[in-house]
Amino acid sequence: MSRARGIRGRRPRLRFDGWIAGVGTSSGTRVVLGHWQRSPFGPFSDVMIERADGERLLLAPSRRTADFVSGTYSFDTVRVVPVDVSVADDTWTVTAGPLELRFTVGRRRPAGVLLRGVPGVLAARPAWAALTNGPAHLLPTHVRTRGRAGGLRREWYGVRDMRPVGVVSAVFEGLDLGVTAPVEPPVRFGFGSVPRKPTLTRVTTTVELGQ
Template identity: 45%
Template sequence: MTHASDAPPARGDRLTLDGHIAGAGTQEGTRIVVGRWLRSPLGAFADVMVERPDGTRVLLAPDEDVAALVTRLYTFDAVHVVDVRVAADRAARTWTVEAGPLDARLTLGGRTPVGHLLSSLPRAVTGSAVTSGLVAGVAAVVLPGVRTRGSGVDGTPERYAAHDQHALVAVDARWGDRTLGGLRPVAPPVRFGFSSVPERPSVTAVHVVVG
């Protein structure tokens, strides 16, 4: 997936992104967070955040502009600019992820109970700044470790509005020449920023407001 060659957004700009976030754990202990952004100030792009079993946090970004945007908001021990491709096959219900040392195939299952609830609500409710406090409180109870409001590394406010969610039911992944094993919960939680992804592996449709 590529993105437009727009200039990177400046600090202080209000930014919005629409897309999906996939979170999965593996038996080997690596936890993977894939962002597949369909609309953003930089066009369409994908990025991958990886936390290795020893706690090392790695960003795999497709170019310097994306790396600059993501590292404004999240903390990493290493940042690598590599070719990042995420191919979504609706018929097969899979995501194929190729990002530097990571090769992964994620298999989607049915809508989760949270997804049923989210998809039944009008976007005016789930995405409103007015109701974001209520949504944040519900998320904290239903999805421990997940926060929908917070601040990036540079102090920029962030707000996540989730609209749908489907379970991940399988993962086939390699890191270099090492097989990462089967699907496990995202535990312990990833430590990139103010919030983790749900412990239950899933793909969540989100609208993100930064600033």
């Protein structure tokens, strides 16, 4: 169920279940892919890009998703383009307008093995995100699992799995972005960044709407 059940007096909450991949490139461009298998908008994927000069760009598949994502996070440019994601074994291939991205994922490390055991029902609870927010502070690049977003919204990330990203190849507007690199400096779309080391993370995200 993508819409969290509300109680009297509580603001509406929307739930998204899927994957977030954060990767860096040697050109300085950082890319964050959201691949949402369940959401209030149905399955969809979107891409957030921060270029070396600091420009923040959103690539979203529809005006509706573009409006929601850009109302939650901050961007300099928003484009509505087809966003296609395919997964074959451990290779992810993404085509999103001017972006062509491919990356591989490796075997889970101990943290990923532990997180994989988190039940989906637990991950969907904001209390779980609040509990993991403390340990998340120990990760580089300002990782946060809860915080305030745009439009007076609040957001929680319930982490359920984590795998390292290996080889990355990316082309944006016909230019090769180079080889895999740390996500550095941190991306500035919202209240937190992604791990410094390129990572694929499974999350259940809850967004509480403002009024």
